[in-house]
Amino acid sequence: MRDVSEKQAADDKVAVVIVAAGRGARAGQANGPKQYQQIGGGAVIARTLDAFLTHPKIGAVVVAIHADDGALFRRAAGANADRVVAVTGGTSRQESVRLGLLALRSHAPGRVLIHDAARPFVDAELIDRTIAAIEERQGALSALPVADTLKRETAEGMIGETVSRAGLHAAQTPQGFPFWPILAAHEKAHHLGKADFTDDAAIAEWAHIPVKIVPGSPDNVKLTWARDIAMADQRLSGGARFPDIRTGNGYDVHAFEPGDHVTLCGVAIPHDRKLSGHSDADVGLHALTDALLATCGAGDIGTHFPPSDPQWKGAASRIFVEHAVKLVREGGGRIANADITLICEAPRVGPHREAMTEALSAMLRISRNRISIKATTNEKLGFVGREEGIAAIATASVVFPGDVPE
Structure with missing residues (x-):
């Protein structure tokens, strides 16, 4: 035993x-x-x-x-x-x-x-x-x-x-x-x-x-x-019923500023700069929040958490994701999977992927095998290629009860 x-x-x-x-x-x-x-x-x-x-x-x-x-x-x-x-x-x-x-x-x-x-x-x-x-x-x-x-x-x-x-x-x-x-x-x-x-x-x-x-x-x-x-x-x-599966997309970008770490997908990664933003500037979670909100027609992250509101200054972006999850579940939705692509020249994402997946599993309340976190460079092109910031694209699929309407 x-x-x-x-x-x-x-x-x-x-x-x-x-x-x-x-x-x-x-x-x-x-x-x-x-x-x-x-x-x-x-x-x-x-x-x-x-x-x-x-x-x-x-x-x-x-x-x-x-x-x-x-x-x-x-x-x-x-x-x-x-x-x-x-x-x-x-x-x-x-x-x-x-x-x-x-x-x-x-x-x-x-x-x-x-x-x-x-x-x-x-x-x-x-x-x-x-x-x-x-x-x-x-x-x-x-x-x-x-x-x-x-x-x-x-x-x-x-x-x-x-x-x-x-x-x-x-x-x-x-x-x-x-x-x-x-x-x-x-x-x-x-x-x-x-x-x-x-x-x-x-x-x-x-x-x-x-x-x-x-x-x-x-x-x-x-x-x-x-x-x-x-x-x-x-x-x-559900027999021959066609499930109501909705897919939402989200995109976000943040510029670098002086600092000692970046926060990506809920994980603090040591770096010679940080991302600039009103909250913790977690570009991956911001994109994911928008993707989740899209599946239930609930606007975007700025609608729920305006950057002009001082209460969100320095806030952990997991708050935004968990709010979006709450709205999805209140609508009867079940999150099927989440896919996030981080676009940056640095820092390296690979060594932190497991920790990111674990953090997202807790936030979304889904199993790890339903979460995908990928990273790619921009081949030295554009603002990402010049290492001026980081971009993220997120896709979320949610299953809602009932048939898709005619």
Whole structure:
């Protein structure tokens, strides 16, 4: 078993254990365990991983998988397989969670979320709500009030009584806890041979850890049966519908002035000059902001952040990008990819590309493989070729709900 490294589990981030070791027999085995079956052109578990790995508050992610599924997991997770720690799970969900928590011991953050891989429609808002409810001695459970009338069955298969649904909730995941108390509760249950807990909130209840209920999401369904897989695939594929995909472009340029570094795509790069501008003059992020705003018809960066407004003097340009992302998401958009080309003779961009990609992944809340950062010179031509400044071109593609109108 591997422990999460210090770099992966920063104290200010929330760790996640994703449970993916089950066989999913009820969903049918013809296409493999349900977490690896295809929905909308990708594996169930790939969509689940993407929801957490693109969330800015999430740090280390541990996935508990079946001992036979190593190669299957890497194929399904793709590039994200290298961003998580995969551990061998146990024979029960409870044991898999315990093993996942143990992998976080060495450099554990204060809080941890536990989530089922077979819930691929978890969204950022639900993750935020769950994290916000975790306290030093309090867990959080995402759940929905029970809406159906409940009946208790007799041994003869008849209705014995109608059960009041007042105060009853259907539990979902993620479930969140302070790390050390929930690990201690799992360890105690393991040593006492208590293996009949169906979720982590039940273990917390047994261990006298208070758990606060937070509103779940009706979209956050657990894929259990074969028909659930088929419906999820139909939901994501949209049948014959033509998706509303919008592409926006942005362009920006800033001149050099005396200084000791330039900021490009959120990363400070040592240089003998800096870029001149009212904010931090991050030419890459300014172009990207305009590209994102273009996808929802929201004007340009100057409309939202006028250079005449003193509050933006020296501001970090990530503020502008995150504002544009917020407008896109409020309109129901999902950012599919972002492509930025930086045009300059110096400084060299290549050594900083990984850091730039990481910064953009956090700002846009998309996976790194959906981000492209390129650099080119201007072959000594024009103001860029004379090293008077830097230009940037950005393109962003966003998928909005619904068909493209006639």
